[in-house]
Amino acid sequence: xxxxxxxxxxxxxxxxxxxxxxxxxxxxxxxxxxxxxxxxxxxxxxxxxxxxxxxxxxxxxxxxxxxxxxxxxxxxxxxxxxxxxxxxxxxxxxxxxxxxxxxxxxxxxxxxxxxxxxxxxxxxxxxxxxxxxxxxxxxxxxxxxxxxx
Numbered sequence: 001x002x003x004x005x006x007x008x009x010x011x012x013x014x015x016x017x018x019x020x021x022x023x024x025x026x027x028x029x030x031x032x033x034x035x036x037x038x039x040x041x042x043x044x045x046x047x048x049x050x051x052x053x054x055x056x057x058x059x060x061x062x063x064x065x066x067x068x069x070x071x072x073x074x075x076x077x078x079x080x081x082x083x084x085x086x087x088x089x090x091x092x093x094x095x096x097x098x099x100x101x102x103x104x105x106x107x108x109x110x111x112x113x114x115x116x117x118x119x120x121x122x123x124x125x126x127x128x129x130x131x132x133x134x135x136x137x138x139x140x141x142x143x144x145x146x147x148x149x
Contacts, residue, residue, distance in 0.1 A: 041102075044109040044130030047072020048079060052098060063093060063101055065117070072136050077128040079115065086123065087116030106130070 047069030052061050063085040068075045085093055088104040096104075105113055109132040116125045 042107050042109075042130075043133050044107045044111060045072075045133045045136065046074040046077075046079075046105060046113065046115075046128045046130055047136055048074045048105075050085065050098065050101065060094070063098065069136055073128050073131055074115075074126075077126045079117065079126060079128070080119065083117040083119045085115060086118050087114075087125070089114050090116075109135075 049066040051064045051066035053064055054061050065074075065079055065081055065083040065085065068079055068081055085101065087093060088101065091104065093101050093104070105115065107113060107130050109130050112127050112129050114125050114127050116123065
């Protein structure tokens, strides 16, 4: 039986959801994944979340655009759900950790990041101007995957 990339990605996402609910009350600096101290990262964001996937167990991990904020600069630049992230500012993401790629994408608000992606049309690079994270509106349910709080 062959396990497809969809099932591996779905399993990873479910694992993260289960793990995150189990550690919801845990202090941010004690979280086993993600950014230990988000305040040390620049505030400039492009309005996407990244997902990790692989075609088969043992294959190298691939980073995909998971969700795109409908009012964020990434959406306006043309990034879409399912795009495979290939490079950031001309540097390949192959062999980089999730956290390294997020750090590469984030930067100072008002600066531009070039994200190389592969989609159904092929390879292309998109220029996206970062905005301050607190400037992206929190919309209704379904907007970037979160309900307004």
